[in-house]
Amino acid sequence: MIDEKSNKSICSIKNCNLGTIHSGNLEAHVKLHHAAEYAVFLEEKAKDSRKRKAKDDGAKLVLKIRLEMSVEYLKDACLELVTVHGRPFKTMHDSGFVKIVKPIIDAFGGHLL
Numbered sequence: 001m002i003d004e005k006s007n008k009s010i011c012s013i014k015n016c017n018l019g020t021i022h023s024g025n026l027e028a029h030v031k032l033h034h035a036a037e038y039a040v041f042l043e044e045k046a047k048d049s050r051k052r053k054a055k056d057d058g059a060k061l062v063l064k065i066r067l068e069m070s071v072e073y074l075k076d077a078c079l080e081l082v083t084v085h086g087r088p089f090k091t092m093h094d095s096g097f098v099k100i101v102k103p104i105i106d107a108f109g110g111h112l113l
């Protein structure tokens with residue numbers, strides 16, 4: 001519908017004889033002189049923004065998951081990190097590890113002892 005060249009825009013809608021328009025005025029021009037095309041433009045814009053919103057919502061999606069685990073199993077896994085894999089005991093306090101494990105510990109009532 002619209003060709004943008006440098007700082008000028010050319011309205012390419014059929015039968016438009018207004019020719020070159022400053023790019024800033026292009027939307028106003030279409031709104032004023034081409035109501036049907038402007039409605040389509042607004043519809044496309046709304047569709048894009050809905051798509052963007054849906055995508056954002058997807059990124060923030062929080063799932064409730066159900067998992068079967070016992071306190072013993074979790075303690076065992078933590079112990080294994082230290083005894084088998086040689087991770088320092090302070091790993092238990094690393095923020096990334098805590099982020100993963102804390103929801104599970106909370107589900108067990110907040111402590112493992």
Ligand SMILES: [Zn+2]
Nearest residue numbers: 011013016033
């Ligand atoms: Zn025009």
